[in-house]
Amino acid sequence: MKYWLMKSEPDSFSIDDLARKPKQTQHWDGVRNYQARNMMRDEMKSGDLVFFYHSSCKQPAIVGIAEVCREAYPDFTANDPENKYYDPKNDPDKPRWYMVDIRLVRKLARDISLAELKQYGELADMPLLARANRLSIMPVSKTNWQFILKLENKPV
DNA sequence: GCCAACGTTGGC
DNA sequence: GCCAACGTTGGC
Numbered sequence: 755m756k757y758w759l760m761k762s763e764p765d766s767f768s769i770d771d772l773a774r775k776p777k778q779t780q781h782w783d784g785v786r787n788y789q790a791r792n793m794m795r796d797e798m799k800s801g802d803l804v805f806f807y808h809s810s811c812k813q814p815a816i817v818g819i820a821e822v823c824r825e826a827y828p829d830f831t832a833n834d835p836e837n838k839y840y841d842p843k844n845d846p847d848k849p850r851w852y853m854v855d856i857r858l859v860r861k862l863a864r865d866i867s868l869a870e871l872k873q874y875g876e877l878a879d880m881p882l883l884a885r886a887n888r889l890s891i892m893p894v895s896k897t898n899w900q901f902i903l904k905l906e907n908k909p910v
Numbered sequence: 911g912c913c914a915a916c917g918t919t920g921g922c
Numbered sequence: 923g924c925c926a927a928c929g930t931t932g933g934c
Contacts (some may be wrong), residue, residue: 761932787917810932868933886915888931 756802757894758793759816759882760856761809769806769818769861778858779823783831784839786851790891793851795826797893798813804856805894807882808865815865816902824855862906876901 760782762768772780785791799822807817828849829841844850871877881892894902 763932812912814933855917886932890931 756797756799757804757896757899758802758822759805759807759892759894760820760835761807761890765811768902769858770806772806772818772820772856772858773861775858779855781824781855783829785829785842785853785890786839787890790889791850791852792836793891793893798822798854800825803859803899806856806858809890813865813867813869815867816862816871817865818861819859820856821859822854822855826852826854829853847898851865853871864906866902866905869907870905872900874901874905 767780772778782794785794796799804820804821805816805821807816807822808814828846829851831837832841832844832849832851833846834840835842839851841851868882871880872883877883877898880894880898881889904907
């Protein structure tokens with residue numbers, strides 16, 4: 755089983771939005787970056803766990819845990835000219851973009867902010883902390899996953 | 911709102 | 923195939 759981190763802008767889709775979805779499940783549409791797509795298409799498996807991360811907001815932070823509940827399938831929003839993620843170059847018969855479904859496992863007891871994560875040398879190898887990392891999906895090592903979970907119940 | 915980083919596009 | 927221009931991401 756693998757661990758991941760997925761970014762979402764809370765203004766467009768927050769952890770609470772996920773919690774309100776039927777079955778607390780959402781298809782992860784709109785990924786238009788090949789590296790992120792490859793990870794979803796080739797490596798994400800049902801049961802993999804995901805840190806849900808709020809980006810481009812007042813306090814960027816890991817806010818919850820989700821699990822992959824459906825493995826990669828074509829991202830239908832790429833075929834819909836009305837959709838903001840429409841890709842005119844996409845051939846529906848040879849889909850270029852993929853998505854997975856994720857289901858909320860739980861919100862964290864407290865948000866663990868990017869600023870806090872940066873304080874720990876143990877996490878220095880996280881791609882999230884690399885300078886100007888723009889990937890919306892990235893792997894998390896088991897070691898880092900467990901380290902971050904321990905922070906959850908640590909007094910701030 | 912600024913700016914650094916970096917992916918994509920398109921002319922040559 | 924190179925590379926400049928442009929667009930997007932995302933922290934601050």
